[in-house]
Amino acid sequence: MDTQASIRQIALSQLANQFQQQGHAPEAAQQMATLVILRADFDLMSAQLSRLLAWLEVNHPALHQEALDLAEATRKEFEQRVQLG
Secondary structure (H helix, E strand, C coil): CCHHHHHHHHHHHHHHHHHHHCCCCHHHHHHHHHHHHHHHHHHHHHHHHHHHHHHHHHHCHHHHHHHHHHHHHHHHHHHHHHHHC
16 A cells, blocks of 8 residues: 555544544444545645646746646546536
8 A cells, every 4th residue: 555545544544533433423434534535635636736737827838828728628528528427
């Protein structure tokens, strides 16, 4: 197991234990903890992309628009995959 995965697993376990200590059923506590970890991962990825795009805008303006176009194309492709199931 890589370090990042083990850190997530430890965080997941600790969060689930905290939710159980607050009185939530074990299954619900596990689901709640998973949601918190997924949200944190999403927030991190969003911050990373925002920072990268801002850096490109300042340091490589010629690539900035291409990066924005690629991000938009990725969003559209993802939405199509979701709609198709």
